[in-house]
Amino acid sequence: MKILIAYFSRTGFTEKLIYKVKEILESKGNSISIEKIQSMSKDTCLGEICKDVHHYPLIFLSLFSKSWRKRYIAAYTQIEEDIGPLQYSDVSDFDMICVGGPKWAHVSYPVARYLREVRGLEGKRIGAVYTFGGPPLPVFELETMKESMNRIVKGRGASIVAHLGISSAYHELGIIPLFRIMSRIRFCKSIDYFKSGSDFSDKLTREFCDSLLTKGT
Numbered sequence: 038m039k040i041l042i043a044y045f046s047r048t049g050f051t052e053k054l055i056y057k058v059k060e061i062l063e064s065k066g067n068s069i070s071i072e073k074i075q076s077m078s079k080d081t082c083l084g085e086i087c088k089d090v091h092h093y094p095l096i097f098l099s100l101f102s103k104s105w106r107k108r109y110i111a112a113y114t115q116i117e118e119d120i121g122p123l124q125y126s127d128v129s130d131f132d133m134i135c136v137g138g139p140k141w142a143h144v145s146y147p148v149a150r151y152l153r154e155v156r157g158l159e160g161k162r163i164g165a166v167y168t169f170g171g172p173p174l175p176v177f178e179l180e181t182m183k184e185s186m187n188r189i190v191k192g193r194g195a196s197i198v199a200h201l202g203i204s205s206a207y208h209e210l211g212i213i214p215l216f217r218i219m220s221r222i223r224f225c226k227s228i229d230y231f232k233s234g235s236d237f238s239d240k241l242t243r244e245f246c247d248s249l250l251t252k253g254t
């Protein structure tokens with residue numbers, strides 16, 4: 038298959054994961070093109086967080102009720118950010134698209150803009166790849182990203198056929214000690230067990246690629 042992998046990565050963690058995905062997909066005989074999404078923003082991590090911080094109390098509240106969470110995500114106004122010119126501004130020629138980026142509370146702003154700007158997405162089957170700082174908390178990290186990505190992609194007439202969410206065990210704000218404690222409490226395991234490059238993450242990455250290729254045909 039002819040696959041385009043478009044990704045944004047601010048500190049390099051998603052980029053590393055994307056290249057692992059690329060390596061696996063190529064080893065299975067697919068032809069891969071890469072689009073690195075460039076953010077035009079020069080803001081610091083705190084500056085980026087401030088653009089969405091008014092939603093944070095709602096995110097916290099949404100953790101406690103599934104029905105409320107669904108409504109909250111459906112009504113959420115996704116923040117976007119200007120991106121640089123695209124090398125592949127029309128993706129119609131690709132059999133499949135992979136879109137990657139970090140979790141920034143929801144979808145990272147440059148990825149959200151990419152999904153709105155890129156042409157030819159209608160009817161495409163998409164693989165979604167994301168990294169986040171915390172352990173793989175089922176609701177706060179995984180479900181939030183899955184639902185938010187699904188919503189945006191569905192709005193473009195496309196569908197996500199496989200998701201890959203991996204912890205980087207890194208946060209620019211230096212809050213990893215908090216995530217380490219949460220990992221111990223929730224999973225009785227160190228966050229290092231889950232993080233990118235671990236056996237756990239390699240297994241999920243291989244399963245993601247298999248699933249993508251099976252569901253994408």
Ligand SMILES: Cc1cc2nc3c(=O)[nH]c(=O)nc-3n(C[C@H](O)[C@H](O)[C@H](O)COP(=O)(O)O)c2cc1C
Pocket residue numbers: 045046047048049050051052082085086138139140141142143168169170171178204205206207208209
């Ligand atoms: C603006 C912003 C918001 C973030 N929000 C979250 C979050 O909600 N949950 C989380 O676990 N990590 C969060 N992070 C941490 C990143 O998701 C994490 O460090 C990611 O692996 C970085 O990927 P990158 O190196 O590809 O940019 C946030 C980081 C930034 C800059």
